Amino acid sequence: MQEFRVLQKHVEGHTTYHLFDSSRSMSFGLVPDIGNFGYEFKVNGKDVLVPAESLKRYLELHRNYYGNPFVAPWANRIDRGHYFFQGRKYLLNDAWGNFRRDQFNQPIHGLLVFEKRWEVVKTGASEGEGAFVTTRLEFSKCPDLMAQFPFAQTYEVTHRLKDGQLEIATEVSNVGRAALPVMMGYHPYFCVEGPREEWTLSIGARTHWLLNQQLVATGETEPTDKFLPDRKAFTLGKTFFDDEFSDLERGPDGLGRISVKGRTQKIEVVYGTGFDFAVIYAPLDRSLICIEPQTGPTNAFNLQHEGKFKGLIVLEPGKTFKASYWIVPSGF
DSSP states (O other): OOEEEEEEETTTEEEEEEEEGGTTTTTEEETTTSSEEEEEEEETTSSSSSSOOOOOHHHHHTOOSSSSSSSOOOOOOOOOOEEEEEEEEOOOGGGGGGOOTTTSSESSSOOTOOOOOOOEEEEEEEEEEEEEEEEEEEEGGGHHHHSSOOOEEEEEEEEEEETTEEEEEEEEOOSSSSOOOOEEEEOOOOOOOSSSSGGGEEEEEEEEEETTTTEEEEEEEEHHHHHHHTTTTTOOTOEEEEEEEEEEEEEESEEEEEEESSSOOOOEEETTTTOOEEEEOOOHHHHHHHHEESSTTTTTHHHHHHOOOOOEEOOOOOOOEEEEEEEEEOOO
């Protein structure tokens, strides 16, 4: 049997793509026409990502809680029904029906979580390349998306199984004639074995962002060691997390790391240099945890407008931004 394979299937009326690494008993499933949703990742038949009950149920709930949704052109929350860029105010229109609001009535998780218009542009499997699938969304050709976020861009995402890990590589290209603000992220839902209270977090990030009561970054920060002195080996216990971190500690390879460990299973999220922000979400009523790569802080557009954040990624016409991260499971 070939070590790496890519198979196309039909699941509940959707065309799905499945990557296999038979030597490590690893598999990953992607459904492009539901937001380019990574809906399953298994090692030795055990779930790394929290699986949806079904694709039908996922669409009915119209909530996240499962898999690995892609969130763009903003990640997490915006603190009002509009955002600013380069001094201009842009309104979000609920009538288009392409974004959700959170429990505080704030726009959340961008426009693409349930986007249907992703196209598969390439697949492959070999010892050198692993198993991969590349998808593209031509955002600039979608009037309903441009009505909410009028910056011409194209997304291209490659999911790759290789070397015992899943890489998600994202490219954002400015195909317009004006500057493009880039703010995106992923929202992977993980579960390791054992009671949630016993899970151990290791947070390799120096800075903790303070949030307001609506869970939006205020622009104020503190050292992570002040917020969580035992951040490299923190037992989750009864702690609720919906917290934001940045300034990842990076090794000689330029990579940063945040992980969660159960009794024997461990999931490490490895951050390439394009991602230097992390939201960690661990609710008390569910046995799951999210370690979310982001390219900026929550509410980045408005924070920049208010002078509270200076690092917003801005692409000039014709330029491309690239960012990768890896999900590395062990002990499964």
